[in-house]
Amino acid sequence: MDLTAIPKDIPSQALFYPKGSHILSDLEENHHFFILLEGMADVMYLGPGGEDMRVYRYLPVDFFGEVEMLTDHRQPLPVIAAADCRILRLSHRDVLAWMERDFTLSRHVMGRMCQKLLDGMTGKAQMRYLTQAQRYLLAMEAHARAGELPLLTKESLCQELCVPLRSLNRIIAQCADRYRFEKGRFTAAP
Secondary structure (H helix, E strand, C coil), X not given: CCCCXXXXXXXXXXXXXXXXXXXXXXXXXXXXXXXXXXXXXXXXXXXXXXXXXXXXXXXXXXXXXXXXXXXXXXXXXXXXXXXXXXXEEEEHHHHHHHHHHCHHHHHHHHHHHHHHHHHHHHHHHHHHCCCHHHHXXXXXXXXXXXXXXXXXXXXXXXXXXXXXXXXXXXXXXXCCCCEEEECCEEEECC
């Protein structure tokens, strides 16, 4: 479904968020539905030790804000622009009106919510049984396939893997035969 084909009577606001800025804050209630047109956005969770952990990454064309729209829960997890983002913002009220008259949209929103739930459940269950080095190699393979190795930072990898920097440095040294970190950049080992 093309989420950018918004009916003319449904108002939307085009917004730009530079890398590192908060799109959603956990300090404010959310009453909007967001459609990510360009960039990447990370859902973050503040761990009990104060460390930020990335729990989900949105890529174009995906959406967020549906949980607050379809439940009584109004406090979102923080969503931060992982790259410069171009976004459409719509009010929950307007999206619900659109969903009432467009079964395809309703099915798409519910299908994506179910997929996100499944991804979260299976991903966390699978990760639980992997060593830190195995989790690192899986993440690196995914970033290499996506062509993201040159953009990857140790900080973002720590958030993704939910490990402190000292552990990541140890894992990088252990797995240097597959991926290297030299001169501030990750590369696949020759």
